[in-house]
Amino acid sequence: MVRIPDVTLSSGGKPMPRIGMGTAVYPFASSEAMRAAILRSIEIGYRHFDTAALYQSEEPLGAAIADALRAGAIRSRDELFITSKLWCSDAHPHLVLSALQKTLRNLQLEYLDLYLVHWPVSTRPGKYEVPLAKEDLMPIDMSAVWRAMEECHALGLAKSIGVSNFSSKKLETLLSIAKIPPAVNQVEVNPLWQQQKLREFCVAKGIQVCAYSPLGAKETYWGQNCVMDCGVLKDIAAAKGKTLAQVRLSSGGKPMPRIGMGTAVYPFASSEAMRAAILRSIELGYRHFDTAALYQSEEPLGAAIADALRAGAIRSRDELFITSKLWCSDAHPHLVLSALQKTLRNLQLEYLDLYLVHWPVSTRPGKYELPPAKEDLLPIDMSAVWRAMEECHARGLTKSIGVSNFSSKKLETLLSITKIPPAVNQMVASRLLLCEDKVEVNPLWQQQKLREFCVAKGIQVCAYSPLGAKGTHWGQNWVMDCGVLKDIAAAKGKTLAQICLRWVYEQGDCVLVKSFNEERMVENLDILDWELSDDEKHKIGQIPQRKGFPGYDFVSDDGPYKSTEELWDGEIK
Incomplete structure (x- = not known):
């Protein structure tokens, strides 16, 4: 089995494998097929899994982890690195802890390795959907939301905390108020969207970039075929x-x-x-x-x-x-x-x-x-x-x-x-x-x-x-x-x-x-x-x-x- 290299995050915790398995399948849905595919990926050697409250993949991921433990594919949950994300409708200070607790129940886990603020946006509570209804969009109280994220870290429910889809400017603002700096910024990166400035900023600040849509998210409503159809890459x-x-x-x-x-x-x-x-x-x-x-x-x-x-x-x-x-x-x-x-x-x-x-x-x-x-x-x-x-x-x-x-x-x-x-x-x-x-x-x-x-x-x-x-x-x-x-x-x-x-x-x-x-x-x-x-x-x-x-x-x-x-x-x- 191939050993996947890892990186150490600024907030401690176990190292994060540099290749992870995403679980977002659009349209979002939970399925037995996903559960079986995740189990097979564990057997093949994947150890880093990315999910989110939005994706409806937390439950099949949790079930697959339980299957892997029963089958002996892994000896302990600690062999895995599990990331989930706080959706915009829970990005309110009083909802962060309960949202994470629900995620842990879905995953049948006691802690996450990494918990991310999914977008620098809040929406009216109660909905898990994308695209967002325009009338539901609200300003995010990032300072208060981040304090709630830090509390989750202090309680041991998330070993590391971070963000997703944050610009350099938003990261700079967050760094100025954070007691625990974000360990990770998960953003779209691929050869046609290289994000050089943002990546340089993150390196300078000790924030690990985690890339999603490396192939361009083909066949999703937000994705494009540009990456997979790129002549330079094909050559x-x-x-x-x-x-x-x-x-x-x-x-x-x-x-x-x-x-x-x-x-x-x-x-x-x-x-x-x-x-x-x-x-x-x-x-x-x-x-x-x-x-x-x-x-x-x-x-x-x-x-x-x-x-x-x-x-x-x-x-x-x-x-x-x-x-x-x-x-x-x-x-x-x-x-x-x-x-x-x-x-x-x-x-x-x-x-x-x-x-x-x-x-x-x-x-x-x-x-x-x-x-x-x-x-x-x-x-x-x-x-x-x-x-x-x-x-x-x-x-x-x-x-x-x-x-x-x-x-x-x-x-x-x-x-x-x-x-x-x-x-x-x-x-x-x-x-x-x-x-x-x-x-x-x-x-x-x-x-x-x-x-x-x-x-x-x-x-x-x-x-x-x-x-x-x-x-x-x-x-x-x-x-x-x-x-x-x-x-x-x-x-x-x-x-x-x-x-x-x-x-x-x-x-x-x-x-x-x-x-x-x-x-x-x-x-x-x-x-x-x-x-x-x-x-x-x-x-x-x-x-x-x-x-x-x-x-x-x-x-x-x-x-x-x-x-x-x-x-x-x-x-x-």
Whole structure:
């Protein structure tokens, strides 16, 4: 478990961890989901929690602390640093003590580590609401309110006291009358609102700044998207690899997380073990999941999403990016819509984030199998199938559409015939609806020509089989047995799998990993805060190329493709 650094406050008490968990969810509400999420955050290692009378989160926070003590996640309440705040309607000298006592009852605690005056404002007593009614606003008697805060400190009910949303001038006035100076000023700070003057003042006066809305409070009525949409920050994040980066697809919709969890387990099967593993991966931070009608993993993925919502691991399905695929037996114009509707029923979802044509092949309807019977292989009417995919997009059943296992030539043909229905207006640029080509990419099959084509056409590459699909009927051990990759892994103190994943990540691709082992799930995410050297990338670039899945299953003397040369248009040499 990561140890979070802390700072010592001027008023004594225990040090305050420098990273805390906020509990304000707008619109404000108390919920079992919040309680479960806070418990999980304690298990992960968070020790600093911020609440307020306004937020309606004191009770679920208190319940989660009690849960954590019972579960042994913490041995004592003293391991935690708990902050709450005095709301404006209680910012009257005679109400401060009773407000804090109510907060402590809600939290099931004997004391707070920090109690803050929420705003330098009073309102008429009895209401806990924001925005405030204009007629309820009143001048605050700050001197008397602060004396009441100091009394709470003297009684041992708050180990430290402070303020929130105070300017330098208001702090200076407070410092001139206070016996106990405020230990903390909690204010909005982020790269687009840096508060340099206020922060310098606080440092000079020994007041610790605690920043809220570091990401801009997106999706609240007072927040903005400016921080998360800032180009400078996006460029730095991409260069540093310090976040689970996302890419914006040409057809709009939400950004796609660049690391996804694959769900194809060969032989294909649905299982409770898969459901449990997917739930655990959501708890660990995965948000992008890839499934397909062929894989038989749609139902366990859907069940795991429902489990995650009940457990509070996610607040909404919208936090996830879900991809599924149209199998060859449904790659007929009249079957596309019904196939997607069946997928959505399996997943218990109203829409997909991305729906892909699995292969540029059709087979006789009704069978979901790999390899397909040679006699079932049929030419695909790509123009008509794509129009049906566009219809699914127009109906809102999928936010983006794309393809899988397409060569540059097949992509070029598709780009020449596709049209955007007038009803679709979700695109961020004047691109066609084709938004992703999902292809096999790993250090032994680098797909340089195809990737360059996709970049030029605004098509995002998403790589499957980054480790070579060892253990499947189509996969090989070549990647995991590669001496060059083993040497680089040993020199860097990384696993060979991490070297492969980092290499794909540095190409700008999205990458699908697949492991239901928790240790490897964590390991597969640990590729963002380091990089390959130029020499290491050069060595990987010199590895002889071998495609793990040439697609023999789709080749037949009597089928539409007589050879793998035809299937891949000469691009697998």
